[in-house]
Amino acid sequence: MKFITTNFVKCAIKGCQSSTEAFPLKYEDCQLAQEEQEYNPEFIAHMLERLNWPAIIQVAKDLGNESLPPTKPESLDPIMEDDQAVLRDLHTLLLETQIVEGRMICRNCEHVYHIKNSIPNFLLPPHLC
Amino acid sequence: MSRPEELAPPEVFYNDSESFKYTSSTRVQHIQAKMTLRALELLNLEKDQPHFLLDLGCGSGLSGEILSEEGYNWIGMDISPSMLATGLDRDVEGDLFLSDLGNGVPFRAGTFDAAISISAIQWLCNADTANVDPKKRLLTFFNTLYSSLRRGGKFVAQFYPMNDKQTESILGAAKVAGFGGGLIIDDPESKRHKKYYLVLTAGSSERSV
Numbered sequence: 001m002k003f004i005t006t007n008f009v010k011c012a013i014k015g016c017q018s019s020t021e022a023f024p025l026k027y028e029d030c031q032l033a034q035e036e037q038e039y040n041p042e043f044i045a046h047m048l049e050r051l052n053w054p055a056i057i058q059v060a061k062d063l064g065n066e067s068l069p070p071t072k073p074e075s076l077d078p079i080m081e082d083d084q085a086v087l088r089d090l091h092t093l094l095l096e097t098q099i100v101e102g103r104m105i106c107r108n109c110e111h112v113y114h115i116k117n118s119i120p121n122f123l124l125p126p127h128l129c
Numbered sequence: 130m131s132r133p134e135e136l137a138p139p140e141v142f143y144n145d146s147e148s149f150k151y152t153s154s155t156r157v158q159h160i161q162a163k164m165t166l167r168a169l170e171l172l173n174l175e176k177d178q179p180h181f182l183l184d185l186g187c188g189s190g191l192s193g194e195i196l197s198e199e200g201y202n203w204i205g206m207d208i209s210p211s212m213l214a215t216g217l218d219r220d221v222e223g224d225l226f227l228s229d230l231g232n233g234v235p236f237r238a239g240t241f242d243a244a245i246s247i248s249a250i251q252w253l254c255n256a257d258t259a260n261v262d263p264k265k266r267l268l269t270f271f272n273t274l275y276s277s278l279r280r281g282g283k284f285v286a287q288f289y290p291m292n293d294k295q296t297e298s299i300l301g302a303a304k305v306a307g308f309g310g311g312l313i314i315d316d317p318e319s320k321r322h323k324k325y326y327l328v329l330t331a332g333s334s335e336r337s338v
């Protein structure tokens with residue numbers, strides 16, 4: 001699972017639908033891997049607006065990275081030379097950093113979702129559906 | 130030939146040997162590709178602009194590979210671990226989620242620009258065990274999908290309804306969730322080639338089709 005996905009996935013349990021604690025999930029015991037992806041600065045620029053930066057910082061911290069800037073880089077333009085380095089860094093963080101194994105925990109209901117072979121398991125036991 | 134939906138739940142039907150057979154069949158690959166391209170045509174996304182898509186019932190990533198070829202980033206969800214494992218072996222580009230569509234789409238509001246589904250949502254109409262309520266599952270699916278899409282985002286789903294009643298319950302649940310749109314039937318005269326596409330929009334879009 002790519003790092004960018006942590007910025008969108010939330011707890012699937014019905015009682016957590018309207019809870020502000022159900023996102024972002026808390027990441028524990030994660031194994032990371034860097035996997036090269038085709039560089040598409042237009043896609044990063046496209047997604048920037050909908051990224052929740054505090055959640056990016058929080059999940060990065062869960063994963064052991066405390067070096068991210070406190071505020072979201074704004075309106076990056078792939079054509080501008082100055083923006084290129086930032087877009088590259090975001091590409092490396094968001095798309096090339098993968099969580100291969102680990103656990104995601106809901107801060108509201110404490111349900112644990114496992115990631116195995118890069119695939120998060122969101123199947124729910126019947127009593128939680 | 131029996132319909133797979135009548136034989137067993139999807140995660141049982143698509144066990145290792147079935148998913149391997151399914152994915153390696155060139156006939157299946159050809160039909161899935163054709164339907165994915167048709168779904169994209171019906172989505173009618175702005176050209177030359179990136180899009181983040183959700184592929185519901187992505188299976189082993191046959192549709193996802195086409196999304197990647199067309200330049201889209203995507204996340205896929207499927208209930209069959211074997212299908213997803215086949216997808217990993219094929220090195221698909223999108224993230225894969227093991228999940229049951231009937232339990233909803235677990236993404237925060239406005240995550241995706243659009244969503245597609247190829248040959249999957251008829252499974253939601255099944256009641257495989259006594260305590261399963263297809264109506265509730267359809268509603269949970271459409272409600273959470275609606276929320277995960279950007280306002281004006283579209284959802285196109287090719288599906289195989291067992292009868293008119295199924296089509297009506299699917300359309301009904303979509304409307305209750307707030308989707309606008311309806312059904313498009315390709316090749317309606319041909320029993321063999323007839324294909325059903327649900328074409329829905331989440332809320333109003335500034336962009337007319």
Ligand SMILES: [Zn+2]
Pocket residue numbers: 011012013016022106107108109110111
């Ligand atoms: Zn929860």
